[in-house]
Amino acid sequence: xxxIAVEHVLFDYPGVRALDDVSVAIAKGTIxxxxxxxxAGKTTLLRCLAALDTPHEGRILIEGxxxxxxxxxxxxxxxxxxxxxxxxxxxxxxxxxxxxAGSQGVANAAIRGAVDQAAGRFRITELLDRRASDLSRGxxxxxxxxxxxxxxxxxLLLDEPAAGLDPEARNDLSxxxxxxxxxxxxxxxxxxxxxxxxxxxxxxxILSRGRLVxxxxxxxxxxxxxxxxxxxxxxxxxxxxxxxxxxxxLSIAPTKASLRMxxxxxxxxxxxxxLVAAGARVSRFGPDQEDIQELYKARVKS
Amino acid sequence: MSWEFRRNLWIQLTPQRLIAxxxxxxxxFYAGAEGSVLPVAPELLFxxxxxxxxxxxxxxxxxxxxxxxxxxxxxxxxxxxxxxxWGKLFGATAFAWYGAALSWIAYAASAYVEVETxxxxxxxxxxxxxxxxxxxxxxxxxALLVALVQMRRRRRGRQLALGLAQWAGLMCLVPFFxxxxxxxxxxxxxxxxxxxxxxxQAFLLFAALLFFAWALVAVxxxxxxxxxxxxxxxxxxxxxxxxxxFLTGLIPAQHLYxxxxxxxxxxxGPAMLALYYLTLLAAPGDPIxxxxxxxxxxxxxxxxxxxxxxxxxxxxxxxxxLGVFAVQHAAALDGWLRLHAVPARLIGQSVAVWVVCLLAxxxxxxxxxxxxxxxxxxxxxDVNAVIALGVLHGILPIVFLSMGLGGNxxxxxxxxxxxxxxxxxxxxxxxxxxxxxxxxRMSRLKPRIAAVAST
Numbered sequence: 001x002x003x004i005a006v007e008h009v010l011f012d013y014p015g016v017r018a019l020d021d022v023s024v025a026i027a028k029g030t031i032x033x034x035x036x037x038x039x040a041g042k043t044t045l046l047r048c049l050a051a052l053d054t055p056h057e058g059r060i061l062i063e064g065x066x067x068x069x070x071x072x073x074x075x076x077x078x079x080x081x082x083x084x085x086x087x088x089x090x091x092x093x094x095x096x097x098x099x100x101a102g103s104q105g106v107a108n109a110a111i112r113g114a115v116d117q118a119a120g121r122f123r124i125t126e127l128l129d130r131r132a133s134d135l136s137r138g139x140x141x142x143x144x145x146x147x148x149x150x151x152x153x154x155x156l157l158l159d160e161p162a163a164g165l166d167p168e169a170r171n172d173l174s175x176x177x178x179x180x181x182x183x184x185x186x187x188x189x190x191x192x193x194x195x196x197x198x199x200x201x202x203x204x205x206i207l208s209r210g211r212l213v214x215x216x217x218x219x220x221x222x223x224x225x226x227x228x229x230x231x232x233x234x235x236x237x238x239x240x241x242x243x244x245x246x247x248x249x250l251s252i253a254p255t256k257a258s259l260r261m262x263x264x265x266x267x268x269x270x271x272x273x274x275l276v277a278a279g280a281r282v283s284r285f286g287p288d289q290e291d292i293q294e295l296y297k298a299r300v301k302s
Numbered sequence: 303m304s305w306e307f308r309r310n311l312w313i314q315l316t317p318q319r320l321i322a323x324x325x326x327x328x329x330x331f332y333a334g335a336e337g338s339v340l341p342v343a344p345e346l347l348f349x350x351x352x353x354x355x356x357x358x359x360x361x362x363x364x365x366x367x368x369x370x371x372x373x374x375x376x377x378x379x380x381x382x383x384x385x386x387x388w389g390k391l392f393g394a395t396a397f398a399w400y401g402a403a404l405s406w407i408a409y410a411a412s413a414y415v416e417v418e419t420x421x422x423x424x425x426x427x428x429x430x431x432x433x434x435x436x437x438x439x440x441x442x443x444x445a446l447l448v449a450l451v452q453m454r455r456r457r458r459g460r461q462l463a464l465g466l467a468q469w470a471g472l473m474c475l476v477p478f479f480x481x482x483x484x485x486x487x488x489x490x491x492x493x494x495x496x497x498x499x500x501x502x503q504a505f506l507l508f509a510a511l512l513f514f515a516w517a518l519v520a521v522x523x524x525x526x527x528x529x530x531x532x533x534x535x536x537x538x539x540x541x542x543x544x545x546x547x548f549l550t551g552l553i554p555a556q557h558l559y560x561x562x563x564x565x566x567x568x569x570x571g572p573a574m575l576a577l578y579y580l581t582l583l584a585a586p587g588d589p590i591x592x593x594x595x596x597x598x599x600x601x602x603x604x605x606x607x608x609x610x611x612x613x614x615x616x617x618x619x620x621x622x623x624l625g626v627f628a629v630q631h632a633a634a635l636d637g638w639l640r641l642h643a644v645p646a647r648l649i650g651q652s653v654a655v656w657v658v659c660l661l662a663x664x665x666x667x668x669x670x671x672x673x674x675x676x677x678x679x680x681x682x683x684d685v686n687a688v689i690a691l692g693v694l695h696g697i698l699p700i701v702f703l704s705m706g707l708g709g710n711x712x713x714x715x716x717x718x719x720x721x722x723x724x725x726x727x728x729x730x731x732x733x734x735x736x737x738x739x740x741x742x743r744m745s746r747l748k749p750r751i752a753a754v755a756s757t
Contacts, residue, residue: 014589014590015746056594071530086371086373103379
């Protein structure tokens with residue numbers, strides 16, 4: 001099921017085209033990493049998706065709602081954490097969450113439950129009676145994300161959510177995002193910390209100079225998984241053989257290859273068998289992890 | 303209850319403030335009543351709270367959201383535009399109103415204790431109290447409005463934005479103070495409006511309430527725009543028509559007909575021109591918005607044309623209509639000016655030529671403002687434009703006059719008496735030149751692919 005449809009979106013700043021004919025489709029329940037160099041248009045795309053800025057051309061549908069025609073309706077099921085977010089420092093954490101829930105349209109009777117749930121999910125329950133100004137940077141970040149999710153959004157847009165978090169808090173964030181995705185929330189995360197995105201993102205979007213240069217699933221998803229093959233010595237027919245098998249080849253070198261194929265163990269065993277039978281001296285055949293950093297460098301450079 | 307109002311109450315009316323304020327005020331008045339240690343006027347305290355602090359808080363209800371980076375979340379909130387408007391207006395000023403109310407209550411209490419020592423001040427009558435409250439509300443609403451206008455201009459400096467908004471709000475109190483503290487003949491005089499007599503103070507209250515309502519409508523419209531409602535620009539032209547109607551009511555019937563009379567043109571023309579400049583300077587410096595408007599116009603997308611239409615355009619058209627009336631009735635206008643002791647040399651040879659010069663220079667000024675709006679710092683376009691217009695209309699004519707070159711004063715400004723057909727040609731020439739520069743700048747602003755890719 002499709003959650004987001006971005007169709008030929010164009011957005012200009014004076015003298016600069018921030019988004020240039022961007023078209024993207026994002027499925028429900030996925031976690032998409034949005035990466036790109038500074039000035040690539042990531043924040044602009046997120047703001048357009050959040051219906052805070054209106055694209056000058058093209059259209060964006062969120063769950064079928066055209067955000068140009070009905071931005072206020074779209075806001076009801078979107079949660080957004082900007083890169084430079086703010087908190088009401090003189091309020092307590094409970095007041096911050098209560099206001100966020102109430103202002104986002106959560107029914108009065110359900111606010112207390114929503115606050116407790118958000119506080120529990122982001123491990124700030126013990127901080128509920130402390131002022132926001134008294135929180136550490138990591139705690140503030142968790143409160144900000146809790147605010148963005150307290151109304152139970154079906155689409156969550158996070159701009160650099162891990163900035164300022166320590167490794168433990170980042171790990172917590174990963175687990176929380178995975179839990180939200182399991183609950184059916186579609187998440188888009190813009191970040192420069194590419195190695196972390198590998199841990200929890202299912203899809204990748206690369207923007208460069210306002211254009212979409214890559215959109216693909218990451219790692220193991222949709223019944224397909226990444227497989228690494230390493231050879232003891234070069235085998236000339238490797239590329240042509242894999243191509244003939246109809247396998248998606250991600251990268252290849254004389255003695256190794258990275259590919260995406262069906263997760264079915266029997267299919268993988270059959271491929272290994274054929275490779276060995278063809279004379280390839282396979283030293284390793286097993287699951288692989290996609291290197292977003294390498295992919296990013298290659299695509300942005302190209 | 304509006305969630306915005308509730309949040310503001312949490313911040314404004316803390317238990318510490320609720321307890322400390324009456325204690326401090328009570329002590330202040332008690333000391334004043336006991337031995338005139340510190341004679342305190344309740345009205346002064348009221349204006350300190352509701353006027354000075356209230357306008358500041360009303361303006362800050364916007365600027366602190368922008369500076370604190372909480373505005374994007376507010377824009378995405380389910381809170382409606384009216385709810386957000388009154389939630390901010392009455393919520394952010396809640397403490398100011400609390401203090402203002404306490405200042406009267408504490409005074410009344412201290413006056414009860416020691417009547418004779420404080421007899422130099424008196425509690426306001428209910429009518430006066432309504433008037434005071436109405437003006438305080440007007441001032442706070444205007445401060446909120448100006449803060450919103452500046453936020454939409456993307457002004458960065460908080461102090462400048464706050465200062466301008468607060469100043470604009472406090473300026474609304476000037477008529478109140480002028481009338482209530484003037485000599486009795488003025489205070490007790492009568493104002494006729496559409497043939498109905500109003501005591502001056504009652505009319506002042508009536509006008510304050512009318513303009514408060516319009517300021518509220520303006521805040522509501524800007525709030526709707528910020529909260530992503532799709533709207534056409536109709537409230538501003540409606541306000542312009544209201545202003546014409548309001549001013550028309552002040553003109554005695556015998557000076558109104560045959561319509562449009564010279565008196566009507568002389569009163570409403572400058573008012574409309576002033577409103578035009580105000581709306582022009584208040585418009586967001588948004589060159590992309592202008593380009594999109596032009597493109598929507600070209601494509602015949604009337605809904606988008608209505609939504610992106612800059613507010614100054616319809617006001618400009620009304621001003622132009624009044625200008626045409628003035629040219630049509632130039633002879634009558636000339637007579638009116640002479641009747642009202644405007645020296646003939648200030649008018650020059652032809653009122654018609656002067657009015658056309660006025661319009662031509664207004665067109666030139668529009669291009670000056672637009673040039674700054676498409677410049678490198680659109681957030682400062684209004685300030686830079688005010689400086690530039692100040693030089694063109696103030697400093698340069700004065701320099702010309704002081705150098706004995708009074709004939710040249712009309713080269714940069716429609717100075718009465720220095721305007722002629724030649725100055726009209728100069729004004730049109732300046733406009734044409736600026737239009738060329740503007741077109742060039744706009745063409746350079748046509749988007750190119752982002753060249754920024756630093757890391």
